[in-house]
Each structure stands twice: as structure tokens, then as C-alpha cells.
Amino acid sequence: MPKKVDHEARRLEISEALWRIASTRGLDGVSLRDVAAEADISLGRLQHYFRTKDEMLLFALRHINVLADRRIRERVSAVAADLGGEPPPRRVLRECLAGMLPLDEKSRVGALVGAAYFARAVHDDRLSAEAQEGIPKLAEFFAGLLREAMERGEVVAGRDADDEAMRLISLVDGLTAYTLLGVQGAERALGLLDGYLEGLFVG
Amino acid sequence: MPKKVDHEARRLEISEALWRIASTRGLDGVSLRDVAAEADISLGRLQHYFRTKDEMLLFALRHINVLADRRIRERVSAVAADLGGEPPPRRVLRECLAGMLPLDEKSRVGALVGAAYFARAVHDDRLSAEAQEGIPKLAEFFAGLLREAMERGEVVAGRDADDEAMRLISLVDGLTAYTLLGVQGAERALGLLDGYLEGLFVG
Numbered sequence: 001m002p003k004k005v006d007h008e009a010r011r012l013e014i015s016e017a018l019w020r021i022a023s024t025r026g027l028d029g030v031s032l033r034d035v036a037a038e039a040d041i042s043l044g045r046l047q048h049y050f051r052t053k054d055e056m057l058l059f060a061l062r063h064i065n066v067l068a069d070r071r072i073r074e075r076v077s078a079v080a081a082d083l084g085g086e087p088p089p090r091r092v093l094r095e096c097l098a099g100m101l102p103l104d105e106k107s108r109v110g111a112l113v114g115a116a117y118f119a120r121a122v123h124d125d126r127l128s129a130e131a132q133e134g135i136p137k138l139a140e141f142f143a144g145l146l147r148e149a150m151e152r153g154e155v156v157a158g159r160d161a162d163d164e165a166m167r168l169i170s171l172v173d174g175l176t177a178y179t180l181l182g183v184q185g186a187e188r189a190l191g192l193l194d195g196y197l198e199g200l201f202v203g
Numbered sequence: 204m205p206k207k208v209d210h211e212a213r214r215l216e217i218s219e220a221l222w223r224i225a226s227t228r229g230l231d232g233v234s235l236r237d238v239a240a241e242a243d244i245s246l247g248r249l250q251h252y253f254r255t256k257d258e259m260l261l262f263a264l265r266h267i268n269v270l271a272d273r274r275i276r277e278r279v280s281a282v283a284a285d286l287g288g289e290p291p292p293r294r295v296l297r298e299c300l301a302g303m304l305p306l307d308e309k310s311r312v313g314a315l316v317g318a319a320y321f322a323r324a325v326h327d328d329r330l331s332a333e334a335q336e337g338i339p340k341l342a343e344f345f346a347g348l349l350r351e352a353m354e355r356g357e358v359v360a361g362r363d364a365d366d367e368a369m370r371l372i373s374l375v376d377g378l379t380a381y382t383l384l385g386v387q388g389a390e391r392a393l394g395l396l397d398g399y400l401e402g403l404f405v406g
Binding site for chain 2: 024025026027028029112115116118119120121122123124128131132135136156158159160163166167169170171172173174175177178180181182183184191192195196199
């Protein structure tokens, strides 16, 4: 294996060890040594790939976001295949938002890593920079879909695309949190999202 | 001071030390020893009041919720005094929801303790039981206000009070998270909440 690929593959293996810990007992108080043990490598070897816990958490979070992105694209492609063409913007938006909810094991692990990230990032400028960059990009993408739907006359009057995009992201974030806490089931969270979209779109 | 009051006062002092840590560097990896040092007492003395980190976190969270509750009641009373009578349900709901956002230093500290609680509670049944009990009660209170507003013909048609209550709580939770992460300012979060309420109520 070329050296660069190998390096990346090792980082992914370590990330997976981190995810396993994140999805079972959480990352509070977890050290590099704990992750090395879970990955069955030495601490020294782990530190060759990640110098700090935050560096490791950021890599794991980014990779989980890449996987989530891929999963959501697949959802949208499946809908496109079903419909035999490009799905309408409302449908694309719905699949993206539903894909952000912890509806299955993979998205649940992603959300749990997200929860660990969140608790640390509120105190760490380098970690929070990730959200400060990524969330506005996501909001812009959703606002674009909403504007497209507006041009087609599919959105109720008086809504602002940028505001609505940020509200949708916030709503899904809150629904995810209360699903992880066991306040509601994942299906109920999806129902609450769909109900909101029904009020946002006409017809 | 009577013994019981004294015990409670000591627990509050320790909670305040925990809040100071929560609001500056977060609680990830923080030990009972760290909190004892911040409270300027011995570890043994701290353990007289709290045996575990989770016990301490739960007490601190509950007390922060009591303070938030009091702050929100004061907001509602101030509005009532202004209006010279009971505010309409829409206004009560708005003050409650706005009071949950990190708009000032006190509510911000509350939200940061909430973030630390969240990251641990997703892996801990005893901690998550708090949300599983408290959130439905809060949702029921909001649903009651919404039903009252519905009877007055103030809510747009076709909304379900229970669904809407849970969506509002989730929205505020997500808006709080992105404010803590610095994705948006607190005023923007409040504007997004108010915009949502404008779409929910008529007139």
C-alpha cells in the first residue's frame, strides 16, 4: 500500500476505535491511551497519527460527516432512481434532513460522536471553527433548495429561505438530541420533522 | 444555620464551583478533585456532599433548571405588570422559549452545564431519566398554552398542540447549540425563534 494511503487507513482504524467508545460509554474523560487500547495498538503508535484527543475527535467527526454526506447522497439517488429523474427540491431537502436524524445504527453513532464533539467544541475555538464553517455551508445548500421550491410556488408565503434553512438545521439538531436522550423514539422525531415540512410547503 | 439548610447551602457552593468550570473549560475529564480545588475544600469534604461526578452534575443541572424557571417566571410577571393583567398564551410561550436561549451570562452558563449533561446523559440511564421526565412535562405545559391559543383562534389551522410543543423545544435546543458553538449570535437565535412563532400564530 502506498505510504499516504496507509497513513489514512490507520487513521480511519483509530477513528473506528474512537467511534466504538463514543457509541458505548461516551468520550468524557477518555484518553489517547484508552483509544490506543481499543484500537489494539501502542500509545506511541497512536500518537504517530494523532497528537491530541481534539485532533483525533476532529478527524473522526469529519470522517463521520463524509459518511453521512455519502449516505444522504445515496438516499437522494435512490429517490431519483425511483422517480426516474431529478427529485423535486422539497424531496431532496426532506431526504437530507431525515438523513441527519439518528434513524439507524450508523447515523446514531454519528450523532453520538457529534454529542461528544459538541460538549468540547463549546469551549474550544479550534473545534468550534468546524461548525462555524460547515453549518453555514449546509444552511446555504438548504436555502438554495428552498429558493428553488419558492420559484416553483411550493413554499408557503412570507418565508425567508436563509432563516428557514437555519431553523430546519436547528430543529433536526434538537430532535436528534432528544432522540439520543430517549425522550422520544427516532420515528417520532421523523414524524415531527415531516409535520414541520408539511406546514412549510404548499400542497 | 439549621443542619439541613447548611447541607443544601454547601451543595450549592460546590455546584457554583462546578458551573465556573463548566462555563470556562467544560466538564470533559473534570474530576471530583478538580471541583473540590475550585470550591477550595478538600476532596473528602466534597465527597460528603456528592459521591460521584454524575450526582454532582445532576444536582447542578436541577438547580440551574430551578434558576431558569424562576428567571422565566420573572419575565412573564414583568410582562403581566406591563400589560396590567395576565399576558395572552402566545406571549407567555414566547417569554418561556426566549428564556431558554443563551441570551445573557446566566442563561449561557446554564446552557453550558446543559451541554456537559447532554454529552454524558446519552450514555447514562440515570442521567437521561432527568430529561425523560422533565421534557414531556415542559412539552405538556407548552401544549396547554398552545391549546389555549387555539381556542382563542390565534394559531394557524392544522397544527397539533403536542407536536408543536415538542418541535418548539427541539428548535430552541438546536438554536442554543449553534449559539454556544458561535455559528450564530444570540440575537439571531432569538430572531429565528420569533420568526417561527410568527408563522405559527395568526395576526
